[in-house]
Amino acid sequence: MNDSKLECLLIRIDNFSINRTEILLCIHFEISTQTMLSQSNLNLPGITQNVSKVLTIYTGGTIGMTLNENGVLAPVPGQFEPRIREDMNFHDPTYLPQEPEWLVLPSLGDEKRVLYKIKEYDPLLDSSNMERSDWKRIAQDINDEYKNYDGFVVLHGTDTLAFTSSALSFMLQNLGKPVMVTGSQIPIYQTRSDGKDNFVASLIVAGTYDIPEVCVVFNHKLLRGNRTVKVNCEALDAFNSPNYPPLATMGVSINLNEIYINRPPLIEPFSVQLSMDANVSLLRITPGMTLNQISGALSASVRGVVLQSFGAGNIPSNRDDLLTELKAAIARGVIIVNCTQCLGGSVADAYDASSEIFEMGVIFLGDITMEAAYTKLSYVLSKHAWSLQDKKDMMKTSLRGELTVKSAKLNTANRLGNVIVMEKILIQNSSVVNSAIEEAISFDQTKVIELLLKHGAQLTRPPLEVAESLCAAAARGSVKRLQSYQTAGVDLSLPDSSGRTALHMAALHNSVDVVKFLLNHVDDINQRDILGLTPLEYALRNQSTEVIMILNQAAKS
Known part of the structure; x- marks a missing residue:
């Protein structure tokens, strides 16, 4: 925030009798607002349309390798950016000739122009050599540049890519921007290479889509990073997400599956946790394994x-002997989590062969991947302010969409909106209705919400948290989500901690459809936030012409 804006803010604050905490909230909000309003303005000469900025972190991997004198693939330092810059598919030199440090993707038609820079690591790493310190370096670089870019791409070798994408999903806390992790099976310089599509698609998604997650882009699919596993070391379709649908598929057009994107209900400042506990081991059960293997x-x-x-x-x-060792480890405070060796499916205490370890305190993590379980445990164990019980509870909780925590039958029925199946489940177990209504809202299943209300469901979250969710939905233009909350009986004019309502956020983000919808469901269109601003004043600040006209007409009627 510059001095003049801060002075104006302090004048506005001086006109209100508000305490120090509220002042801090005001300043935090003003900074956030100005950041949102200026994200697309680079202040570079020659720019005539909206642009977005993407930082590409090139860590190494097959995507940038060439054959050396010994006939094997190896990275060549300092070669990647110059060769990319010469390729017309990756760089349009006519767009910003006076700004040579930027690379610019060719025009995407009506979409924003994507400008990007490449940060190359030294040394470049084969992914087999990646360690926690490298996760820390990537996370730190994203943290350092977070305010300067609209999205990030991490170029990475494929062997440990699923570990890195999982780790980053936990380390990057309250992420509000896209982070795409990608690589290739064939070097990008070769005539036939999957690296070209993977890299371009990653830049497009990072630069033009509102996906606040760490994702993997590979072979025309966008996958949640902590749901991803490497399934083939030779095919171009090297990665899959066995227990969760793709967030997008990329054919002639990019088809985004909006309902599967993980958007946190609360808007909190972005932060990074760099520490990842190294004292985590993997115990893969094999027939006839020795006691020494278990003890190790x-x-x-x-x-x-x-x-x-x-x-x-x-x-x-x-x-x-195995059961004794596990029980002794738990007794001394070791957290043991259980996941399946199978590519897909979940663990559950459904058999005699699993019930005993469940009862002794082994935590069953449902459909989580091994990579996500490993990195999440490393992340949670580094939370020194948490008690042992807190850490166990967090392992059972879906922090970044890494595991399914609801009843499998209920979850499936909820997502599909199968009212008949839901009815049968609720008759058998009416105690699940309150948690189920949150799930139904998150997948915009109106009929399911109505059914749950009939069975006595209620939203149990505090009004302030619900208000944050309403504002987040309005900010991203989601009429469906607001309709879901309205169906659940929520007052759509609930204010968040800064006094903002969904209508404020819709006006700020020029969400015309949301404004039109909310005008039919809120009583006071001139509700003021903690700064004394109405939705109309937000629209005026953002020069949202159509929203201004709609709100003015509503005020007159």
């Missing part, structure tokens, strides 16, 4: 264990 994974220095069990969470129940 459960050694005294270990603080967390990812137990990879057979099938739906089973281990050999006739191995007393």
Whole structure:
């Protein structure tokens, strides 16, 4: 915020009798507002349309390799950006000739022009050499440049790409911008290369889509980073998300599956946790494994264990030595989580071979991937302010959409909007209705919401949290989400901690359809926030011509 804006803000604050906490809220809001309003303005000469800025972090991997004198693939430092700059598919030199440090994607038609820079690591790494320190470096770079770019692309080798994307999803806290992780099976310089499509698609998504997640872009699919696994070391379709649908598919057009995107209900400042506990081991159960193998994974220095069990969470129940070792580790405070060795599906205490470890305190993580379980445990164990019970509770909680925490049947019925199935489930277990209504709202299932209300469901979240969700929905232009809340009986004029309502946010973000919808469902269109501003004043500040006209007409009627 510059001095003149701060002075104006302090004048406005002086006109209100508000306390120090409210002043801090005002300043935080003003900074956030100005950032949102200026995101697309680079202040570079020669720009005639909206642009977005993307930072590409090139860590290494096959995508930038060439054959060396020994006939094997190896990265060549300092080569990637110059060669990309010479390729007309990656750079339009006519758009900003006076700004040579930028690369510019060719025109995407009506979309924003995507400007990007490449930060190359030294040394460039084969992904097999990636470690926690490299995750920390990537996270730190994103943190350092977070305010300067609209999105980020991480170029990475494929072997450990799923580990890195999972780790970043936890380390980047309250992420509000897209972070795309990609690579290739064939170097980008070769005539036939998947790297070209993967890189361009990543830049487009990072620069033009509102997806506040760490994602993997590969072979025309956009996958949630912490749901991704490498499934093939030779095919171009190298990655999959076995237990969660793609966030988008990329054919002739990019088809975004909006309902599957993970958007946090609260808007909090972005932050980074750089520490990741290294005292985490993997214990993969195998037939006839020795006691030494078991003991090694459960050694005294270990603080967390990812137990990879057979099938739906089973281990050999006739191995007393294994059960004794697990029980002893839990007794000394080791957190042990259970995930399946299978590519898809969940663990559950449905069999005798799994019930005993469940009862002794092994945490069953449903449909989480091994990579996500490993990195999440490392992340949670680094939260030194949390108690041991807090950490266990957080492992069971879906922090970034990494696991499905609801009843499998209820979750499936809810997402599909299958009212008949829902009715049967609710008759059998009416206690789930309050948690189920949150799920139904998150997937905009109006009929399911109505059914749950009939069975006595109520939103139990505090009004302030609901207000934050309403504002977030309005900011991203989601009429469907607001309709879902309205169906659930929510007052759409609830103010958040800064006094803003959904109508304020719709006016600020020029969401015409949301404004039109809200005008039919709020009583006071001149509700003022903590700064004394009405939705119309937000629209005026943002020069949202159509919204200004609609609000003025509504005020006269």
